[in-house]
Amino acid sequence: MGPLRSVVLAGGGTGGHVYPLLAFADCLRRHDPGVRITCLGTPRGMENDLIPPQGYDLRPIPAYQLPRSINMNLVRTPGRMWTAARAAGKVIDEVQADAVVGFGGYVSVPAYLAAWRREMPIVIHEVNVPPGVANRLGMKFTKNVAVGFPHQPQQAESLRDARVVGVPLRRSIAGLDRAALRDAARARFGLRPDLPVLFVAGGSSGARSINLAVAGAAKELARNGVQVLHVMGARNEPVPIPTDLPVPYVTLPYLSEMELGYAAADLMLARGGAMTVAEVAAIGLPTIFVPYPHSNQEQKRNALPVVEAGGGLLVDDNEMIPAWLERTVIPLIRDPHRLAAMGTAAAAYGRRDGDVALLNFVYEAVAR
Numbered sequence: 012m013g014p015l016r017s018v019v020l021a022g023g024g025t026g027g028h029v030y031p032l033l034a035f036a037d038c039l040r041r042h043d044p045g046v047r048i049t050c051l052g053t054p055r056g057m058e059n060d061l062i063p064p065q066g067y068d069l070r071p072i073p074a075y076q077l078p079r080s081i082n083m084n085l086v087r088t089p090g091r092m093w094t095a096a097r098a099a100g101k102v103i104d105e106v107q108a109d110a111v112v113g114f115g116g117y118v119s120v121p122a123y124l125a126a127w128r129r130e131m132p133i134v135i136h137e138v139n140v141p142p143g144v145a146n147r148l149g150m151k152f153t154k155n156v157a158v159g160f161p162h163q164p165q166q167a168e169s170l171r172d173a174r175v176v177g178v179p180l181r182r183s184i185a186g187l188d189r190a191a192l193r194d195a196a197r198a199r200f201g202l203r204p205d206l207p208v209l210f211v212a213g214g215s216s217g218a219r220s221i222n223l224a225v226a227g228a229a230k231e232l233a234r235n236g237v238q239v240l241h242v243m244g245a246r247n248e249p250v251p252i253p254t255d256l257p258v259p260y261v262t263l264p265y266l267s268e269m270e271l272g273y274a275a276a277d278l279m280l281a282r283g284g285a286m287t288v289a290e291v292a293a294i295g296l297p298t299i300f301v302p303y304p305h306s307n308q309e310q311k312r313n314a315l316p317v318v319e320a321g322g323g324l325l326v327d328d329n330e331m332i333p334a335w336l337e338r339t340v341i342p343l344i345r346d347p348h349r350l351a352a353m354g355t356a357a358a359a360y361g362r363r364d365g366d367v368a369l370l371n372f373v374y375e376a377v378a379r
């Protein structure tokens with residue numbers, strides 16, 4: 012049994028914050044089935060779709076969006092933030108939490124504030140460079156900062172002393188054997204077992220520029236025997252795909268069982284969200300990264316170490332046009348030796364034990 016009786020987890024908004032929270036919750040429950048786990052969420056974030064089905068207690072906290080330029084001066088922290096912090100504090104008191112573990116996103120801020128007022132252990136897990144604004148504020152209250160990747164302490168002064176623990180990944184992904192699941196996964200999507208598969212997914216909310224480029228390349232990819240499994244993003248307008256293609260082209264709005272997509276694929280085309288990078292690296296899936304261009308180079312920094320290790324390619328969003336895709340994807344996906352070498356390089360960079368490493372870090376922090 013670990014040193015925790017009750018823990019509050021905070022992280023919300025996009026999949027990028029919710030999936031590591033969930034993976035960590037699962038790990039905690041596996042190691043210590045008696046511990047009480049409570050999650051804080053905003054009323055409309057993706058946590059509402061993702062957390063309750065996994066059987067965790069999700070408590071809504073009033074949403075308050077921090078301005079990106081907040082000066083981190085608590086005296087000037089807006090009143091609405093304290094209202095949210097009081098709501099978080101009520102939950103913390105009710106469940107008699109021993110610690111708060113935050114993954115970033117707006118809901119983490121009230122949790123950090125409430126835990127700080129109660130002088131409780133706070134642990135922060137951060138996967139981006141620069142750290143998100145919520146975690147930056149949280150770092151004022153704790154030195155227990157864990158990060159997902161080795162480049163983060165080198166690139167961000169505020170993360171210099173952070174512990175590299177990796178990223179908690181869902182068990183279905185951390186434990187994935189792609190080769191063993193490949194045929195079943197392909198059958199599930201109606202894909203042929205004998206032709207290569209390009210898996211396209213633009214992060215937890217999809218990516219319009221990627222969707223348009225792949226749709227534009229659909230005919231040429233199909234003519235060259237490349238099958239496509241394309242997750243468009245539930246919040247995106249679906250892009251029309253030609254219907255008379257000679258090989259399967261399967262579109263989905265969202266894929267909950269992401270491991271099936273990963274297992275079906277020979278090559279992935281993705282954004283550079285930190286979770287996506289951690290997942291494809293861990294499972295050794297060669298990936299073409301098209302970082303989201305509008306967030307401070309954050310996604311480029313996530314993807315670059317995998318690319319430099321030889322596990323993927325990097326392309327600017329403005330180069331994401333059908334001709335580039337045709338030129339790059341077709342020869343690569345037909346070259347199993349190159350794909351295998353890229354997969355091995357990606358896997359050497361990735362890790363599958365981020366959940367356990369973070370749990371050990373939390374136990375240490377609570378024991379301190």
Ligand SMILES: CC(=O)N[C@H]1[C@@H](OP(=O)(O)OP(=O)(O)OC[C@H]2O[C@@H](n3ccc(=O)[nH]c3=O)[C@H](O)[C@@H]2O)O[C@H](CO)[C@@H](O)[C@@H]1O
Pocket residue numbers: 025026027028030138139212213214215216242264265266267268269282283284285286287288290303306309310313
């Ligand atoms: C535009 C933006 O600001 N994006 C940020 C956001 O990305 P975003 O929310 O897109 O997050 P990631 O790419 O990191 O993670 C997406 C997660 O959703 C899952 N998934 C995705 C599609 C699908 O159909 N099914 C599914 O399960 C993936 O397996 C992955 O676990 O959070 C990341 C982590 O903080 C940041 O690094 C990104 O920069």
